[in-house]
Amino acid sequence: MNKDNSNPQTFKGLSKTAAELPQSGIRRFFDIASQMKNVISLGVGEPDFPTPWTVREAAIYSIEKGQTTYTSNLGLIELRREISKHGMKRYQVEYNPETEILVTTGVAQGLDLVARALLDPGDEVLIPEPCFVSYKPCVSLAGGVPVPIETTCENNFQVSVESLEAKVTPRTKAVLIGHPSNPTGAALQRKTLEEIVDFACRHGLYIISDEIYDRLTYDGEHVMVASLPNAFDRTITLNGFSKTYAMTGWRIGYACAPANILHTMMKIHSYTMLSAPTPGQKAALEAMRRGEKYAIAMAAEYKRRRNLIVDGFNAMGLDCPMPGGAFYAFPSIRATGLSSEQFAEQLLYSQQVAVVPGNAFGLGGEGHVRCSYATDASLIKKALERIELFVDSLPGVSKKNDLRETSDQLV
Ligand SMILES: Cc1ncc(COP(=O)(O)O)c(C=O)c1O
Structure with missing residues (x-):
């Protein structure tokens, strides 16, 4: 087989939008870490x-029973009914399972469906950053223009309406928010969300x-945006x-939206995906019906680890705000004088701990690193010890512990 495609004139170019997509900044560190021994990863x-x-058993059983065909494009109706019940019970938001809920492959x-359903070429989407790495590419791939809005640690990564107002244009179509946030862990306050809804109403x-x-x-x-007045x-x-x-x-997720929007998303889904995987939908149904106690237990464990990791960073002199949700700590590494990438790279090579540089998540991320605490507590403890050794080897970081000792000595 001739695999020589080195002559560029033989081929037309790939899609410009796709070719120009940056590679995720997370990938590079995983690639390096995967080649190294004894790495503790707080990256994933x-x-x-x-x-x-x-949940696993429900999927196995469904396969044993031969439930291996497509489902409705919208997804299993039993699952959509459970999703609808969940929205009603937790947030008092009522979505019609027949017309307003679509089961997706995650x-x-x-994100891909909603971008393609809403955007015409050149339409702009306001995206508060730092944010999940897929938001901007999904908008670009749909022909839209992502417009980053910086949020800062000083402001607890809340989104200010002034910053949205400064970037809105006649081409703006949507605001895309993720909360609690990956990577900052910030949970947006009700007041912030109400202001975003009000802003969206004013600008259509x-x-x-x-x-x-x-x-x-x-x-x-948690405040569900659709539950707020005028938001649905x-x-x-x-x-x-x-x-x-x-x-x-x-790979199971879902979208809830008013019927006209959901119908358009469903049409795209019906051509490009047909339906989400059937065993996965069976598993998701079981998760909703009988998974609650596991969900609660896992969340309680994350909370315990959150406190451990945040205390650890603050004690070693890296300011770390308490994240309200998700499973990421986003400490500031400014005191070290290193950039996010330098910090992550030097930490990986010197102490074999993998973290993700904050600049991979857009504006407001530089000066931070993302550390996932979806990691066993014993590994988090070891990782903290190694990070502390690394930080101690750098000049200029004053520890909270040291400060406490100094002030104790003063009295
Ligand atoms: C904020 C956010 N949205 C979406 C996703 C993707 O989720 P799924 O596995 O459902 O596709 C992730 C995964 O990390 C995420 O952090």
Whole structure:
């Protein structure tokens, strides 16, 4: 077989939009880490728990029974009914399972569908950053223009309406938010969300709300955007099973939206995906029906680890705000004088701990690193010890412990 495609004149170019997509900044570090021995990874954004057994068993049983065909394009009606019940019970938001809920192959596909359903070429989408790495590419691939909006640690990564107003144009079509946030862990406050809804109403915008971490909210209640006054008609909610039920590999998520929007998403889905995997949908159904106690137990464990890792960073002199949700700590590494990439790279080579540089997540991420605490507590402890050794080897970082000792000596 002749594999020589070195002559560029033989071929027309690939899609310019696709060819110009940057490679995820996360990938590079995983590639380096995978070549090294004895690495503790705080890099991966997925639960370290296996999917609860009852959920796995439901999928096995469905395969044994030969339930291996496509489902309706929208997904299994029993699953859509459970999703609808869940929205009603937790957030008092009523989605019609027949017309307003679509089962997707993960929130990742939901993002792609919603971008393609809403955007014409050149339409702009306001995206508060730092944010999940897929948001901008999904918008670009749909022909849209992502418009980053910087949020900062000083402001607890809340989105200010002034910053949205500064970037809105007649081409703006939507605001895309993820909360609790990957990578910052910030849970947006009700007031912030109400202001975003008000802003969207004033400018006639859609709100795409990725709430995949809704069940991993540790201090207080998650606020579902669609439940806020005036939000329902313009909001597309994306959610899924990957994080809450430790089901990343099953590839099941869902989109909830008013019927006209959902119908358009469903048409795209029906041509490009047909339906989400059937065993995965059976598993998701079991997760919703009998997975609650596991979801609660896993969330409680993440909360314990969150406190451990945040305390650890602050004690070694790296300011780390307390994340309200998800499973990421986003400490500031500014005190070290290193850039995010330098910090991550030097830490990996010197102490074999993998973290993700904050600049991979867009504006506001430089000066931070993302550390996932979906990692066993004993490994988090070891990783913290190694990070502390690394930080101690750098000049200029003053520890909270040292400060405490100094002030104790003063009295
Ligand atoms: C904010 C956010 N949205 C969506 C996804 C993708 O989720 P899924 O596995 O449902 O495609 C992730 C995964 O890390 C995420 O962090």
